[in-house]
Amino acid sequence: MGTSDDGRFTIAVVVRATRAIAHVTDGAADVAWLSGTAGGSALLLTGEDGEAVFHGTVEDGSLTGTASRRSRKAAFTLLVVEAPPVSTGRPARSGQERVTLGLIVRPDRSQTGIQWTDGTPRPAPGWDLDGSTVTFGGTELRVEAVAPDDV
Template sequence: MTRRNVLIALVSVLSVALASVVTGILTGFLPTEPTAQAGPGEVQTRYVVKSGEFTVAVHVWKSDAIAHVTDGASRAAWMKGVSGGDRLLLTGKDGAVLDARVTGGTLTGTADVAGAKVTFAAPVVPAPAGVYRASGDVDGRKVRIDVIVLPNKEAAGIEWVDGKPSGTTEADLTGQTVQVDGNQLKLAAIQPGDV
């Protein structure tokens, strides 16, 4: 290997390292040790709360975080970003932003969703509380259902048909399913690649 190739390889490695540090600074924190142990793909921490007319759910993995905020009728947003430290700064479509910090096991912050500013203080909650999705074709229509399950087993969600809100839906949490026009769709917990 020539000296020139060694220098090119070194510059490439340093560029990647610098980009990682800059990304950490811009998102408000640098990665730290996780606060909970979980296997690959398993949620480490779930935060869920109802705040006024909106329900907020945040799932945090070792290096990823996803938030869903919905009024359960027509307004909703998905946001994602990286996790680590005590701050989450997640972004989504149409200017949706969730900015929050973890203090004493509670995620406190704000979310901008569909022109509304939601202030929340969400505690850590055990499964099955969290955010889920079911999707499929029903009578030639593309149906997606996003459901946030609260610790008391109440659910807030919107049924989307061909990309448009079609009202709320009832979830069977024992069978982890939802019914759409007599068709049963399976609910699955959200994973980092789903948003």
């Protein structure tokens, strides 16, 4: 996990056997979840909409490559960290609102993510990383680490 070379995006990747997922976010309103294959030293991931593509190569303990979506492209060099760097709050309802949370947790426990409330994005609130829930509007939401088959 780490940031894009230009500092605009935080990126986390989870690999299990031959499957991988990536979460790329600016922490405000732009996010992409990508999934695909990991083989040898290469990753090739795509987003659900087909507009996001992630290419990476593992070498000497780091993952280098590019993530692109529509006309935007960001290069990166990510370091290997202890899993799980990516967590998600499953879609839930808080009163009448539908809430989904996506969060990347860095090794220093700082966080970047987006909270979607009825389709409207905003930076995710800080989460208590010692628990497995976050409270939103009086409703407790479960927070779980994601795995490649989740996306």
